[in-house]
Amino acid sequence: MNKTAFFDSLTEQKPDPLLELIAKFAADPRPGKVDLGVGVYRDETGRTPVMKAVKTAEHYLWETQESKSYIGPEGDPLFLRTLAHEVFGGRHCGRLLAGIQTPGGTGALRLAAELLALDKRRKIWIGTPTWVNHQAIFAAVGLQAGTYRFFDIGKQAVLIDDMLTALQNAAPGDAVLLQTSCHNPTGAALSQQNWRDIADIAAARGLLPLFDNAYQGLGHGRAEDAAGMMMVIEAVGEAMVAVSCSKSFSLYRERTGAVYLVGDRQASLNKAIGNLAGYARASYSMPPAHGAAIVAAILQDASRRQAWMDELNDMRIRITEIRRAAGEAFGRFRSELAHIGAQEGMFSLLPISPENVRKLRAEHGIYMPDSGRINVAGMRVEDVASVTECIGPYLA
Ligand SMILES: Cc1ncc(COP(=O)(O)O)c(C=O)c1O
Incomplete structure (x- = not known):
């Protein structure tokens, strides 16, 4: 017999460092251990609970859902319609929209990347540091990435001039990846003027923005967090928005998300959605239904929606309080770190060497x-002082 040895010929892959960290944390017997590494929201008790609005919606679905038959690669139309209203507001800046449901925000980015990669001359511009998976997603579809420095860790400041220069030098038709709010991993927020400048350059250069919208509502509020994105959407010819419901509905493992395309001709948008549906069909066929059904059940009902908004606001307020305390405490070690208090979302990036980590x-x-990325929601407000006391001497 001529046995194959294909599996053995493969390159050994390194385990995901964040998953390794989770395993090390779980194995640590010390009672006072603190997990600032995890990328999910934690409440005061250290848990990532199911939102009450989600439980209510699940109950409603249990009572009313009559079939689990296939729904098609585009997903659930009610989910897409209600989520679009939530993400873009009623009028969508007067632009036309079309959407497709995806397995989480990662699935949304991957589908968008597949479409962008069809033009082999196109690059996508990414500010660094960024979410660890971005470069891998674009590399997987053979989309060339160009990078520019987005953030100075020491100064805790956005390098807006570097960003605007990179966009000025991008070729017409190039894509630009923009995080809508709560930047992962830096927490850095762009000012109104920064967004205005990005919108003007993107429009003048004919760039195609791809928004990674994974944390809307966890920065300053649903509408506030989308304001910069809407400014850009209003200015450019076309845009793509990858939405994740993982954090804002706490639906992480349900893999719930969508890609929306923005433009001016419904026929072109539908053609592009048809292409995305083709990629979906050839890879996972159809998106998982349960999380999307939950989101639609929440958003279509005024009282469930209000309950969800209240819980989301509570999460945001807790994050803001911890940030304020962390900014004050870290600021005593290094004045620039006081900016952590004014940043948004769960993450900030500390100036610390891997040895000291x-x-x-x-x-x-x-x-x-x-x-050195920390999830501020990994601390309780009352622990901020003691945790920062421990970290302070290790900062660069
Ligand atoms: C910036 C950013 N984009 C996208 C995602 C993907 O989220 P999902 O779990 O919905 O795939 C994450 C998750 O951590 C993220 O931080």
């Missing part, structure tokens, strides 16, 4: 990835 873990049981 490891020492901090060994000596104090404080966990974060080597990059």
Whole structure:
């Protein structure tokens, strides 16, 4: 027999460092250990609970859902319509929209990337540092990425001039990846004027923005968090928006998301959606239905929607309070770190070396990835002082 040895010939892959960190944290027996590495929201008790509005919607679905038959690669039309209203507001800046449901925000980015990669001359411009998966997603479809420096960790400041220069030098038709709000991993927020400048350059250069919208509502509020994105959408010819419901509905493992395309001709948008549906069909066929049904059940009903908004606001207020305390406490070690208090969303990036990240873990049981990204929601307000006291001496 001529046995194949294909599996053995494959390159060994490194385990995901964040998943390794989770495993190390779980195995650490110290009672006072602190997990600042995890990328999910945590409440005061350290849990990531199912939202009450989600439970109510699940109950409603249990009572009313009559079939689990296939729904098609585009997904659930009610989910797409109600989520669009939530993300873009009623009028969508007067632009036309079309959407397709996806397995989470990652699935949305991947589908968008497939479409962008059809033009082999196109690059996508990415500010660094960025979410660890971005470059992998674009590389997987053979889309060339160009990078520029987005953030100065020492100064805790956006390098807006570097960003605008990169966009000025991008070729017409190039894509530009923009995080809608609550930037992962830096927490840095762009000012109104920054967004205005980005919108003007994107429109003048004929760039195609791809928004990664994973945290809308966890920064300053649903509409506030989308204001910059809407400014850009109003200015450009076409745009793509990858929406994740993982954080804003706490539906992480349900894999719930969508890609929306924005333009001026419904026929062109529908053609592009047809292409996206083709990729979906050839890869996972149809998106998972349960999370989308929950989101639609919440958004179509005024009282369930209000309950969800209230819970989302509570999450945002908790994050803002911890940030304020963390900004004050870190600011005592290094004045620039006071900016952490005014940043948004769950993440901030500390100036700390990978060696010191490891020492901090060994000596104090404080966990974060080597990059120095911390999830502020991993702390309770009353623990901020003691945790920052431990971290302070290790900062660069
Ligand atoms: C910036 C950013 N984009 C997209 C995602 C993907 O989210 P999902 O779990 O919905 O795939 C994440 C998740 O951490 C993220 O931080």
